[in-house]
Amino acid sequence: MEQKTDTRRALAAAREIVCTYRGPRLRIMEVCGTHTHEIFRLGVRALLPETIELISGPGCPVCVTPVSFIDEACYLARECGVTLCTFGDLVRVPGSSGSLADARSRGARVQVVYTPLDAVTYATDHPEEDVVFLSVGFETTTPASALAMKRASAQSLKNFSLLTANKTMDAAYLAMHESCDAYLYPGHVCAITGARVPRALTARGISGVVAGFTASELLTALAVIVKSAGHAPFFANCYPRVVTEDGSPAAQALLHTYFTPVDAEWRGLGVLPQSGLAVAPAYAQFDARVRYRIPPQEGRSNPACRCGDILRGACTPADCPLYGKTCTPEHPVGACMVSREGTCAAWYQYRGAAPASFS
Amino acid sequence: MCVGIPAKVVSVKDGTALVDASGARREVSAELLSSLDPGDYVMVHAGLAIAKITADDEAEAASVLSSIAPAEVNNGTED
Numbered sequence: 001m002e003q004k005t006d007t008r009r010a011l012a013a014a015r016e017i018v019c020t021y022r023g024p025r026l027r028i029m030e031v032c033g034t035h036t037h038e039i040f041r042l043g044v045r046a047l048l049p050e051t052i053e054l055i056s057g058p059g060c061p062v063c064v065t066p067v068s069f070i071d072e073a074c075y076l077a078r079e080c081g082v083t084l085c086t087f088g089d090l091v092r093v094p095g096s097s098g099s100l101a102d103a104r105s106r107g108a109r110v111q112v113v114y115t116p117l118d119a120v121t122y123a124t125d126h127p128e129e130d131v132v133f134l135s136v137g138f139e140t141t142t143p144a145s146a147l148a149m150k151r152a153s154a155q156s157l158k159n160f161s162l163l164t165a166n167k168t169m170d171a172a173y174l175a176m177h178e179s180c181d182a183y184l185y186p187g188h189v190c191a192i193t194g195a196r197v198p199r200a201l202t203a204r205g206i207s208g209v210v211a212g213f214t215a216s217e218l219l220t221a222l223a224v225i226v227k228s229a230g231h232a233p234f235f236a237n238c239y240p241r242v243v244t245e246d247g248s249p250a251a252q253a254l255l256h257t258y259f260t261p262v263d264a265e266w267r268g269l270g271v272l273p274q275s276g277l278a279v280a281p282a283y284a285q286f287d288a289r290v291r292y293r294i295p296p297q298e299g300r301s302n303p304a305c306r307c308g309d310i311l312r313g314a315c316t317p318a319d320c321p322l323y324g325k326t327c328t329p330e331h332p333v334g335a336c337m338v339s340r341e342g343t344c345a346a347w348y349q350y351r352g353a354a355p356a357s358f359s
Numbered sequence: 360m361c362v363g364i365p366a367k368v369v370s371v372k373d374g375t376a377l378v379d380a381s382g383a384r385r386e387v388s389a390e391l392l393s394s395l396d397p398g399d400y401v402m403v404h405a406g407l408a409i410a411k412i413t414a415d416d417e418a419e420a421a422s423v424l425s426s427i428a429p430a431e432v433n434n435g436t437e438d
Contacts, residue, residue, distance in 0.1 A: 009421075010420055010421040011420060014424055034361065087405075115405045136360075137360065140405070143391065144388070144404070144407040147407065192409060216420040220419075220420040240422075241415070242412045341361055341362065
């Protein structure tokens with residue numbers, strides 16, 4: 001009972017700190033699609049004074065995946081006859097000449113899986129098919145792709161490979177830091193990398209806090225930013241029940257063994273050096289680009305789509321001429337409208353306003 | 360796809376855990392976690408348990424806040 005009283009008092013104080021902030025304008029960028037969604041769903045934006053601006057950054061792996069990746073996947077299905085296994089979010093992302101859903105309607109085999117490990121199981125159960133898993137994701141998801149390769153290797157699977165567009169967040173932190181005063185660092189990415197990765201950014205003048213996903217955790221993280229802003233670069237781990245200083249050594253070892261850093265294109269941000277993860281040369285038999293010699297794909301997106309600007313925090317979905325008109329969750333034009341974690345999808349669902357839920 | 364789901368461990372066998380997430384049960388890989396027992400809570404991402412967690416986010420909030428802003432927290436008012 002005493003602990004509950006302490007907690008209520010602490011959260012009331014946190015809300016007071018955030019709601020009464022009257023200092024210089026404070027731009028806070030979340031770089032996690034789940035943060036974007038939860039901030040809307042919980043009504044956090046409705047609590048904030050005009051002096052605090054929340055910017056939705058490049059935190060959704062589907063959204064930052066370039067159009068050319070979809071084109072590569074469609075090429076594999078169309079020209080090589082492979083079975084594509086994919087997370088469901090990718091299926092409706094428009095490529096240069098259609099989505100995976102369009103390809104499926106024309107006869108391509110596209111299987112939706114929950115985890116890369118299910119793709120290995122599918123390949124095991126269907127030895128007559130060549131199976132390619134579309135491996136997108138940040139540090140949270142990529143270890144599962146590494147485990148998929150580990151299992152496929154142990155089984156000597158010959159009909160399984162990955163088409164990779166995996167990315168690491170630290171390059172994005174560096175690329176985007178001038179767009180904000182502080183980051184809400186993604187809690188689950190930090191569970192893998194450890195808090196030491198964002199903590200080290202303070203030496204480069206970059207501030208932020210690791211945040212969890214519940215109302216208490218988000219409010220706490222925002223209060224800590226407000227209390228710390230305006231002084232020296234700062235860092236705090238506001239999600240210690242999940243994030244440790246060193247993260248997950250086991251996951252880091254998997255990434256190191258099965259992947260290798262490469263330059264990678266991010267939708268809206270361009271090519272960021274060493275921000276991607278490709279299949280390590282020692283496991284090239286699982287690299288679909290090596291196995292199928294995929295020719296370079298052009299990657300043409302709708303020129304009116306402003307997903308790139310939205311991912312950089314340069315504008316909001318409401319500034320896009322397509323948003324809510326030709327681009328809706330039912331008929332998405334840009335990737336940010338496709339994924340449930342995308343900024344445009346969150347704006348569309350909550351219409352840029354939500355009721356306060358902390359009272 | 361990139362959504363973490365907290366879940367309670369029901370059973371563990373050979374690097375695989377049966378977990379319960381608000382009533383939905385499925386098997387996930389537990390290979391990243393060296394010691395996992397029934398009753399533990401884990402964070403699951405794409406079929407992989409990435410971290411052991413505690414269930415209490417509010418105690419965490421009180422702890423973090425009191426270290427940053429002890430005066431406000433101790434003098435704050437309850438709703």
